[in-house]
Amino acid sequence: MAEVVLRAQLDAAGLAAKVLVDSAGTGDWHVGEPMNVRARDQLERRGYDGSAHRARQFDPRWLAERDLLLAMDNSNLATLRALAARGAGDTAAGAGPRIRLFGEVAGFGGADVPDPYGGSPVEFARVLDMLETGMARLTAQLRALVSAPAGER
Numbered sequence: 001m002a003e004v005v006l007r008a009q010l011d012a013a014g015l016a017a018k019v020l021v022d023s024a025g026t027g028d029w030h031v032g033e034p035m036n037v038r039a040r041d042q043l044e045r046r047g048y049d050g051s052a053h054r055a056r057q058f059d060p061r062w063l064a065e066r067d068l069l070l071a072m073d074n075s076n077l078a079t080l081r082a083l084a085a086r087g088a089g090d091t092a093a094g095a096g097p098r099i100r101l102f103g104e105v106a107g108f109g110g111a112d113v114p115d116p117y118g119g120s121p122v123e124f125a126r127v128l129d130m131l132e133t134g135m136a137r138l139t140a141q142l143r144a145l146v147s148a149p150a151g152e153r
Helices: 003-011 037-045 074-086 122-148
Strands: 069-073 100-101
Touching: 003 069, 003 100, 037 122, 074 100
Parallel strands: 069 100
Antiparallel strands: none
């Protein structure tokens, strides 16, 4: 859900061509599968289209290729930081500060975004509420960053 919401908000802000967005889990449990039907239903109720989304697993090469990596919860944050600490040669060099908890960046005081998998539609709707609020804050931060002169970034 997070990727779909962020892409929509970036598009609405005119930033879609300026910000690369990926979504991936740290585990391989659902690789290649479509989005959970309850998640897709909640997105559709609010005008989003999650039909094209397919689950992927995080690629450690992204540690060197991405400016910001956001984990939705502390467990995934720890996994990403461990991958960066192990590193594959120099690919993870300097990744630590770029790996952040979404709840910090989104203004949730570092709170985890709960995984509603297996939960009720109400739980999926609550997570979507969090994502819409947090992604609006992230989009505003990205707008400021992308529009800042190169020396101020």
